[in-house]
Amino acid sequence: MRDAAPQGTYKVQALDRAFAVLDLLGESETPLGLAQVAASLQLHKSTAHRFLMVLERHRMVERTANGKFRLGLRLFDFGNRAIEQYDLRDRAQPHLRRLVAETEETAHLALLEAARVIYIDKIEPTRSVRMITRIGASNPVHCTSVGKAILAFLPPERASEILKRVRFERMTTRTIATPEALRAELEKTRRRGYAVDDEELEEGLRCIAVPVLDAQRLPVAAVSVSGPSFRVTAQKLPTIANHLLQCVRGISMDMGYVPAGRGARTALSA
């Protein structure tokens, strides 16, 4: 096969193809027909058809009224089982709600995975423009407050391991573009106690984040507050950060974290 198949050594053609189908359907805004799928993936019609049928049997895809294919709800089921195992999300929700009530801005809960952050929950204030983020979506670490918050408080060796894998894509003019700059920023984050994303991911969007710690006092996630730069002003940052810290302390303690004794320096010390 002339398949792109990068470095991954183990291969099961059928699986790669099946996931390619799911990927395709996931990317596409609109449901796709058999022919489109076959063409996009360079599969023979009959091959693509077989895959689609099997996927449908497993309810990984389903058909719309006009016979086109889209992702199936089984995936939704799986997805929820997947995060259930970190039951962070359920525990965090009430705290996030309070945070949103206090700040009147959108709050996100995100996990670190490889060199990206994945948003696992989002709470929006009642009256606010809908933010574009999608639960389940991901962004690079280097241009998000949550990414920086987690990275800053990870043990140095794990942090640099991740740093090595960052590709420093440029999202806006302010996006951090070099490893050195990022390291400096992380140091700043540590001193300040919270991470800031000042329009580094998206013009006009400012975010501030603090890590959630587990029983080992290691960051497992982060919570951020995001809003338009004109509302989330530099003056307000400390206030918001305070709310954030309280929120995150609550979540962390729900997760089994015990505050450090006197003198110990951790992400959540006052």
Added chain:
Amino acid sequence: MRDAAPQGTYKVQALDRAFAVLDLLGESETPLGLAQVAASLQLHKSTAHRFLMVLERHRMVERTANGKFRLGLRLFDFGNRAIEQYDLRDRAQPHLRRLVAETEETAHLALLEAARVIYIDKIEPTRSVRMITRIGASNPVHCTSVGKAILAFLPPERASEILKRVRFERMTTRTIATPEALRAELEKTRRRGYAVDDEELEEGLRCIAVPVLDAQRLPVAAVSVSGPSFRVTAQKLPTIANHLLQCVRGISMDMGYVPAGRGARTALSA
């Protein structure tokens, strides 16, 4: 292969096996080791290993610190893409929030799939015992208020098509057990305008639901309010139903539904 492979005509062994692996990991509370997976699925160690590696490459599974496997976050991503296509959930959230504030009980948003309902969102009142339901989980139609709400207002032919596939599992002593009883109940639901589940799914749990209609005035989902029977009393039902109706009208209109003209009888008429 002596694989259980039921009636499904199209087959791709590798895919069936891969999904069996995911299923297994999804069912299991705790991460599993290679040997456990191989044993449970009657696969050769090396076969299971290959699958796991490929799945890991696709981030459909991931490994814990001690090398065991669990579902990966990619599934979470896929799952969220899957429901995104019905963007019902996002639109519904604010309405559900209001509903929960008004009733002080848990609200669910559910879709119909085959002869089951899938919960796609859940909002709980701030101070309440956590309900056991999991977003993404599913239940049979015949013993849930959401199921009955949707079924009752579906066009007769689609409804009976689904009715045929109901297996009438008995969940409690009050669970509806025959097609006739269910048909009668649906008729009652239509007249009343809302569906009730009176401890038919779970002892001590009472729910009430109303369908969400789309632009074609067809039910695409349902919203329910659930709570312990001692709080959700018969007297309160009409009040709750009113809140529900208002909520669902809001969601339906957000989805492009236009209220019926005078005289027309639909699920959402006063």
Added chain:
DNA sequence: ACGCGCGTCCCATCATGTGAGAACCTAGGA
């Protein structure tokens, strides 16, 4: 030390999935 369970890896074998083709259907456009 040894044995055991577990994960990893290699490789000869052949069952499996593959893709070409062809027939048939349906809906929609010219």
Added chain:
DNA sequence: TCCTAGGTTCTCACATGATGGGACGCGCGT
């Protein structure tokens, strides 16, 4: 009306790709 495009369902010969036996090495408990 015919014609085209897309989808569904066959069959079949082939070789590729998945399979599982088995070997290796590690860490652990005894």
